[in-house]
Amino acid sequence: MTLARREFDVAVVGRGIVGLAHALAARRSGKRVVVIDRHARAIGASIRNFGFVTVTGQERHNMWPLAYRTRDIWADIAPRAGIAVEQTGLVLPVRRKAAVAVLEAFMNTEMGEDCRLLSDAQLQTLDGETGFAPCEAALVSPHELRVEARMAIPAIANWLEREMDVTFAEPTSVLACEPGRVMTNRGEIQAEAIFVCPGDDLNGLFPDVMAECEVTRCKLQMLRLAAPGRRLARPLMSDLGLVRYEGYAVLPEAAALATELRAEQPAQLDAGVHLIVAQSADGSLVVGDSHEYSDAPDPFQHERINALILEEFTAVLGPPPPVIERWTGSYAWSSRQNWFSREVGPGVHVTVVTCGAGMSTAFAIGERVIEATLNAPIKEIADA
Ligand SMILES: Cc1cc2nc3c(=O)[nH]c(=O)nc-3n(C[C@H](O)[C@H](O)[C@H](O)COP(=O)(O)OP(=O)(O)OC[C@H]3O[C@@H](n4cnc5c(N)ncnc54)[C@H](O)[C@@H]3O)c2cc1C
Numbered sequence: 001m002t003l004a005r006r007e008f009d010v011a012v013v014g015r016g017i018v019g020l021a022h023a024l025a026a027r028r029s030g031k032r033v034v035v036i037d038r039h040a041r042a043i044g045a046s047i048r049n050f051g052f053v054t055v056t057g058q059e060r061h062n063m064w065p066l067a068y069r070t071r072d073i074w075a076d077i078a079p080r081a082g083i084a085v086e087q088t089g090l091v092l093p094v095r096r097k098a099a100v101a102v103l104e105a106f107m108n109t110e111m112g113e114d115c116r117l118l119s120d121a122q123l124q125t126l127d128g129e130t131g132f133a134p135c136e137a138a139l140v141s142p143h144e145l146r147v148e149a150r151m152a153i154p155a156i157a158n159w160l161e162r163e164m165d166v167t168f169a170e171p172t173s174v175l176a177c178e179p180g181r182v183m184t185n186r187g188e189i190q191a192e193a194i195f196v197c198p199g200d201d202l203n204g205l206f207p208d209v210m211a212e213c214e215v216t217r218c219k220l221q222m223l224r225l226a227a228p229g230r231r232l233a234r235p236l237m238s239d240l241g242l243v244r245y246e247g248y249a250v251l252p253e254a255a256a257l258a259t260e261l262r263a264e265q266p267a268q269l270d271a272g273v274h275l276i277v278a279q280s281a282d283g284s285l286v287v288g289d290s291h292e293y294s295d296a297p298d299p300f301q302h303e304r305i306n307a308l309i310l311e312e313f314t315a316v317l318g319p320p321p322p323v324i325e326r327w328t329g330s331y332a333w334s335s336r337q338n339w340f341s342r343e344v345g346p347g348v349h350v351t352v353v354t355c356g357a358g359m360s361t362a363f364a365i366g367e368r369v370i371e372a373t374l375n376a377p378i379k380e381i382a383d384a
Pocket of ligand 1: 201356
């Protein structure tokens with residue numbers, strides 16, 4: 001839409017989940033908010049992911065509490081925004097004794113609260129319909145929820161506009177941000193506070209900040225498989241996830257598992273492959289993924305990598321149904337931190353989630369950044 005007003009309290013650049021999270025938190029603190037993006041709808045990482053809001057397995061000290069809070073906000077806004085929660089929880093069946101040791105160690109931390117470690121027989125009783133291959137043990141977590149990202153992200157934007165009185169500017173590239181002013185290729189927008197949430201746009205608005213924070217891109221390959229004719233009670237991960245997700249991977253017991261995986265599945269480790277399987281309302285399965293790190297990754301799907309993903313699928317769930325869709329995605333990534341928010345000028349902030357957990361942490365990060373910068377209490381969503 002063409003803006004009738006060009007002055008706001010808060011301008012947010014980016015309509016991915018991180019930008020929407022900042023817009024929500026700013027609106028809850030009573031601010032007049034505009035969201036600006038070069039695209040008419042989100043087409044980046046936020047609609048290409050699993051829609052898996054993951055708590056269990058997140059990095060223990062920072063990301064795990066952020067994920068808990070973010071999960072609660074998703075649960076609060078989903079019914080308001082007309083978003084279906086497709087699945088809840090997580091099941092992680094493992095087929096190696098070294099992986100069981102990691103899960104046992106995990107259960108002994110505070111992060112294991114309300115999770116269960118099941119035997120193969122107990123898993124078959126719980127989720128018999130899923131058709132798991134035999135396993136050594138399985139972690140079952142109740143904490144997660146899963147939405148269909150490609151529908152949920154536009155639904156949040158619609159709800160923010162319709163019910164929360166957030167303004168969405170016409171599609172326009174932001175060329176520069178200065179204190180109080182956002183310069184776009186459709187004119188200037190004024191705002192007291194500006195939050196730039198550009199995702200993996202490394203060389204756009206603040207390349208020096210991206211360089212200082214050592215941000216690069218992570219490219220992922222994703223698949224959708226035809227409905228297998230059986231229900232998965234909850235999203236699923238496997239042994240490979242235990243050496244990728246920090247909440248497990250930094251436990252001392254993970255070192256032996258990593259050695260075993262290096263010997264037995266080197267191709268998967270080299271391609272950064274681990275397994276997530278989530279099921280959509282029509283029964284189809286979203287399956288991934290791989291991880292390749294580069295400032296400018298190629299945009300192509302490599303069948304060799306898809307085969308590695310499907311090999312892991314087969315080990316856990318048996319022969320896969322046909323692939324019906326393939327896509328790539330990329331997100332901002334850094335080995336230095338999982339996310340950052342920097343004030344780059346008076347009232348101008350850049351927030352980037354630099355790991356693959358933006359869907360799981362953005363709402364809490366948005367609250368934290370807005371609380372720290374706007375000096376205004378954030379109301380409950382129902383009262384905002
Ligand atoms: C395949 C895949 C699977 C994933 N799985 C999960 C998962 O299961 N769980 C999880 O928690 N996370 C997952 N992630 C990570 C998660 O998707 C990201 O962390 C998150 O979406 C990042 O959100 P964002 O808003 O920063 O970026 P984006 O969604 O990319 O949005 C950034 C927006 O900024 C806009 N923009 C940038 N610069 C400008 C400018 N100058 N002017 C105007 N507009 C601009 C862009 O147009 C874009 O719309 C996954 C990611 C991928 C790719």
